[in-house]
Amino acid sequence: MEESCRVCGVINPQWVVTDKIFKNGTKHKEMRCPDCQSFYKYQKQNKEDIFYFGKYKGEKVSEVMVKDEDYIKWFLKNGIPKAARALQRVVDKINNKKIGEEK
Numbered sequence: 538m539e540e541s542c543r544v545c546g547v548i549n550p551q552w553v554v555t556d557k558i559f560k561n562g563t564k565h566k567e568m569r570c571p572d573c574q575s576f577y578k579y580q581k582q583n584k585e586d587i588f589y590f591g592k593y594k595g596e597k598v599s600e601v602m603v604k605d606e607d608y609i610k611w612f613l614k615n616g617i618p619k620a621a622r623a624l625q626r627v628v629d630k631i632n633n634k635k636i637g638e639e640k
């Protein structure tokens with residue numbers, strides 16, 4: 538996909554990307570033009586990795602896994618199926634990542 542800076546017009550530059558944490562806990566990558574430093578857009582990140590419900594709403598799944606593993610287990614069993622499946626994917630992703638880092 539072709540993306541160009543709206544200010545200086547450079548096409549497909551090496552966007553300068555920095556992490557921004559929003560107030561609601563979601564993380565976005567802020568893209569800026571490397572030539573004129575003007576803001577281009579946010580790329581939304583890790584949407585699934587934050588609880589959108591329950592007592593840990595707004596907190597990272599990875600952090601809740603550390604401090605309250607029982608809640609995670611409980612939710613996987615008893616949470617609404619759609620949410621439990623989404624959580625399972627996040628948990629798997631985090632576990633896979635840890636295994637990858639240990640190697």
Ligand SMILES: [Zn+2]
Nearest residue numbers: 542545570573
């Ligand atoms: Zn530019």
